[in-house]
Amino acid sequence: MANAKVNKKITSFADATRVTPVPGTDDQFEATIHWDWCGGLHAHGGLTLSLVFSTVRTFFLRKYPSTPQPDPINSDIHFIQPAPRGRVILTVTELSHARRYSTVEVKLRDPAGTICTTATVIQGNLATEVGPSIAVPPVMTRDEIPDRERDCDESIRTPLLIKLMPVIMKMRVLKRKGAKTQSWSRKGAAGLNTKETWVRWEDLNQKLDVISLGVLCDNFLPAPLNFDPTMADLSKYVFPTMCMSIEIKKDPKDAEWLFQEIVCHKIQNGRYDTDVRVLDENGDLVALSKHVSIMAEMKRTKAKFRFL
Amino acid sequence: MANAKVNKKITSFADATRVTPVPGTDDQFEATIHWDWCGGLHAHGGLTLSLVFSTVRTFFLRKYPSTPQPDPINSDIHFIQPAPRGRVILTVTELSHARRYSTVEVKLRDPAGTICTTATVIQGNLATEVGPSIAVPPVMTRDEIPDRERDCDESIRTPLLIKLMPVIMKMRVLKRKGAKTQSWSRKGAAGLNTKETWVRWEDLNQKLDVISLGVLCDNFLPAPLNFDPTMADLSKYVFPTMCMSIEIKKDPKDAEWLFQEIVCHKIQNGRYDTDVRVLDENGDLVALSKHVSIMAEMKRTKAKFRFL
Structure with a gap:
């Protein structure tokens, strides 16, 4: 019962998406799925994707501190098994690294090592993205x-x-x-x-x-x-x-x-x-x-x- | 010069998407990228995706012949490096297998073993898909x-x-x-x-x-x-x-x-x-x-x- 009470603590978004490098690795990160970021008993899909964003950002900032690519320009995520509450491990695999855009895969595993989520992320830098622009009609007008x-x-x-x-x-x-x-x-x-x-x-x-x-x-x-x-x-x-x-x-x-x-x-x-x-x-x-x-x-x- | 002439042979779509199991494996398939299915010197993106569809279909028909899942319900493909003309190898990794939908990853590699393309495919069976339907307005009317x-x-x-x-x-x-x-x-x-x-x-x-x-x-x-x-x-x-x-x-x-x-x-x-x-x-x-x-x-x- 004591545990149940502790579990009802509210966690901020910043804390819910915080990841910690697993000591001795440069590609593994630990995170915690909190009850208030769940749908049912399992990690909310959107929260899981935010957690992937945070993981990939941390990976790039640690590995390439002088050429920052903090932003998930495009991400595809597949929910293979529900990710349980509690501790999970996210592993990043680099597929390409280049000046403008890099591509990584991320696997989120439960404590038993089962893959719950797989994602592919094109990482880049929104603040320094350059190239031609052409005005196109807006999705919706202001009116x-x-x-x-x-x-x-x-x-x-x-x-x-x-x-x-x-x-x-x-x-x-x-x-x-x-x-x-x-x-x-x-x-x-x-x-x-x-x-x-x-x-x-x-x-x-x-x-x-x-x-x-x-x-x-x-x-x-x-x-x-x-x-x-x-x-x-x-x-x-x-x-x-x-x-x-x-x-x-x-x-x-x-x-x-x-x-x-x-x-x-x-x-x-x-x-x-x-x-x-x-x-x-x-x-x-x-x-x-x-x-x-x-x-x-x-x-x-x-x-x-x-x-x- | 003789080679150049041979290379100008036109290949049908059926032949361009034909895959052959690599002997001794159940997850590897060989295919050939033909010049007329290229953009520039490299495999066309859409052709590459059709080749992935064909590979995953072959994988499922061989592995689960009595419960066919021939159709790529949803696919995400990332073009990491240009896939060259000639022989390529596609490898399928199963992430989940279930009655209605299964998920696999596919990597396409060049002869040097470099990953050119990575895809995640949700495979299923369009002919037997069942569940509720609700009419929604069409993307475009017939008019x-x-x-x-x-x-x-x-x-x-x-x-x-x-x-x-x-x-x-x-x-x-x-x-x-x-x-x-x-x-x-x-x-x-x-x-x-x-x-x-x-x-x-x-x-x-x-x-x-x-x-x-x-x-x-x-x-x-x-x-x-x-x-x-x-x-x-x-x-x-x-x-x-x-x-x-x-x-x-x-x-x-x-x-x-x-x-x-x-x-x-x-x-x-x-x-x-x-x-x-x-x-x-x-x-x-x-x-x-x-x-x-x-x-x-x-x-x-x-x-x-x-x-x-």
Whole structure:
């Protein structure tokens, strides 16, 4: 019981993504998965990706201190097995190292040595990236982006949701006024496959930096639930993400708020995709993210990933 | 000179993606990169991905013949070093194997053993995929998709392009009537970051199957060139793709034609993205693909990838 109490301590994002080099190695890092950064009993996918970002940054800063490549320009992550609470080890393997971009693989293993997560990351430096630019039409115009005060209200999470996904308490989400449980976009009720939200950390000491984009790009309800005003499906189905990717276009530079347009193109035969476009206060594109996820009946599986 | 002549033999797509198990192994496969499936002197990215699809299919059919998982549901591929013409070896490592979806890593190595390409593939079976479906609005309505005869004309490749990219001779591309060199979308000249094309194999013996989707999703000119009516940038810049992903939503079932909507969200500081949505004759979504690519001055590099 004492342990249970200790486990309920809240951990900051900075602490949740802190990694420690394993003594005697230059490619292994230790981290801890805390209960409040979990979905169910296992590490939240977005938190895991932020942890990968932090690991790769630490690896590069230690190995190449004079030519910094701190930023995960693009990352692909595959969730192979749920990563448990507690201690995990992340191992970095260099595939290429060059002046502008380098590529590494990262494996996250549980204490038994089982690979829970594998990621491939193209690392670079957003602050020194140079080359031609061409103006293209924006994802959304400034007029299309909802005003936080005029057009939005807070998205309230049900107790069931918070129990299933403690990590969702970490971010405040504003959705368009209109539907009670659903997230609308400028397309309204006709386009429930598109959601628009403003997001910030609940912890006001934490700003939205590059490392935060892992959690941010995995901070929304499964696309099928937006078609279900009663949310009854939440206790009938599981919605695990098999893999996700993020391309970071711009350093969000410790923004307080970022905007997300979240689009699902198809929900078919128990599989669905999620495209996330992250914009800043100026409507400038910060990141593109893509998820591939599953919708499966809960009765078909005991463990979240067993049925895959 | 005799060799040069022999090298100019044309290879079918079926032959270009044929893999042979390396004797004495169950995870290694040999393949040959042919000159006509190259961009420059090196394997075309899309062909390489089709080769990965073919390798993983062969691996699964040999290892699990009674529970077939022939289809690359989702694939992420990273181009680390250019894969040379000639013999290459592909090695498959199983990360998970389950009833519905399995995950493998594939490394493509040149004869010296250098990793040229790394891919992570979620393998499954499109024909037996089951689970809930929810109708979502289509990517494009039937009315928005151009009619091949009424609205389109053939995209003509310049001799320079064919010299640089022999592989582009493999597919016939229809673009919207209008601009001479540029590919337009329904947005016309105002939306040069969006292109709409109909595509088929030139080889009428070859149909658009699942394995073809690798080449198909990498069969277009770099996004920045669509802003350049003179195509002069083609001799000033290189446009290598660092990585791409494809999620396959539906078996194209040996279609003759498929439609592509190709969108670029940002061209900034020498980096750009490409989103590809592949639709069939009925407007149904077949695949989603995403590329992360570079635009760099040619003088900065001798080899295509050196500057990365």
